[in-house]
Amino acid sequence: MGIEQDHNVVQELRYFGRVTASISHELKNVLAILNENAGLLQDLCAMVNQGQPLDVTRVQKLSTTMQKQIGRGDKIIKRMNRFAHSVDHDCESVNLHELVTIVVALFERIATTRGITIEVMTGTSGVTVKTNPFALEALVGTMLDRLTAEAPAITRHSIDVSSHNTMGQIRLQGLVKQVHTVARVLDSDDLKALLGALHAKTDFRQETGELFIMLPDNITA
Amino acid sequence: MNAIRVLLVDDEKEFVSTLAERLLLRGIEADWVASAEEALEKIKDSQYDLAVLDVKMPHISGIELKRMLHEHCPDMQFIFMTGHGSEQDFHAGSSEAGAAYYLVKPVHIDDLMLKMNEVLDRER
The missing domain is CATH 3.30.565.10 (Histidine kinase-like ATPase, C-terminal domain)
Incomplete structure (x- = not known):
């Protein structure tokens, strides 16, 4: 392999690494939001079990946020899939x-x-x-x-x-x-x-x- | 004993606002902001025992923000949160953070509470 080809391979691999690191970081944020919302639902359930009234509006808001984040995660994964398949053909x-x-x-x-x-x-x-x-x-x-x-x-x-x-x-x-x-x-x-x-x-x-x-x-x- | 006062800083508003709400339910006085700039404003009229900072934020990173907050509030303690996939990634990305307390997202609230007590006990 010539020096120029070496440069290309290294550069392309670096780019692949940077992009996948950025995608994983973004997915981590989606998971973090889902995790907090699920956790808050558990907290609300625990409060109901202790005799406190259920705040239905709050539950609905949590559900909307979770759906929005699932949509965000889906978009990220579609993008990632598209990116991954760009290495399938040389031309x-x-x-x-x-x-x-x-x-x-x-x-x-x-x-x-x-x-x-x-x-x-x-x-x-x-x-x-x-x-x-x-x-x-x-x-x-x-x-x-x-x-x-x-x-x-x-x-x-x-x-x-x-x-x-x-x-x-x-x-x-x-x-x-x-x-x-x-x-x-x-x-x-x-x-x-x-x-x-x-x-x-x-x-x-x-x-x-x-x-x-x-x-x-x-x-x- | 006075309640712990915590400032949470993360540009993911839906994450940081919910985390603050959950800490409040556990008796922690938690405020949140979504940028380093807002955090610097917030400390002008409020005092905190501890700041929990996201590492990667627009304009000013969590690492830089720690330095700035420490100048204004030398007694304030810090915990970092990171979206990095592993401890190794986090250390590689921030040489200063080696000695700092940190959590990898998604954050488990019990781990955060434990870390908060650990950080504050160390200073007492």
Whole structure:
């Protein structure tokens, strides 16, 4: 295995690890809420057994909260499942809007902790490219992670996709104040290796704070 | 003996509010807030024996908050709560937390009560 391939494997595994750690953390929070609500139900039952009246409104509220958290957990697991299956094929047709949406959703917890908001814009939803889905998720996710690691709190970014000539294009906006960070991130060896594996290019426009990732419509062509 | 006064800090409101309610049922005077910033406001007009802090919170982490609260209230004791999967993860993520008391979520209320007594007994 060459050095460049080594970089890719390590980078992709690191990304996989970061995402699964973040998902497990979020699921732990769901379990913690369910645990407290179930515990409070037990407390209320114990109080009824001691002759105190049952607060039906409180019980209904607890039930609503528990259903809401089960829905939240279900969404997290669906996302995780989708992410897990992105390693199934080395090359397949990928809808860029769907891929970006899932990467941003997986990154949401980390972004919130950093006080960062990333909004996926509607853009052009029908852009597809034939590429390595997991390597592309690792590229976009790692870029988001590094670009927002030093961003000032309460920063808003937006991301959208489009097509330009025969290339698929992912655009991240809101980087005007992070010119040096962008330069450093784009200069890192592991990201360069991922870009190379995807035959992708980047273009950073300092004056507008836009970063473009340009992908060939077919990586095998 | 005076009741224990506890401040709970966690950005998961539905978790922290219910935990506070359960502690109140057990005779603990528990207040809760959902951010480090609110915690720093809260201690301006209230006194607490103990703060129970989530480690990962937006803007200011539980570890940083502990440092800030300790500056204002040197006698306040601390317990961390973490959503990390294991003790190893927690220690790896926070070098300062090695000597601190902590619980891994989901938190069992009896364990929390036990830890609270342990922390406060140590200081008495």
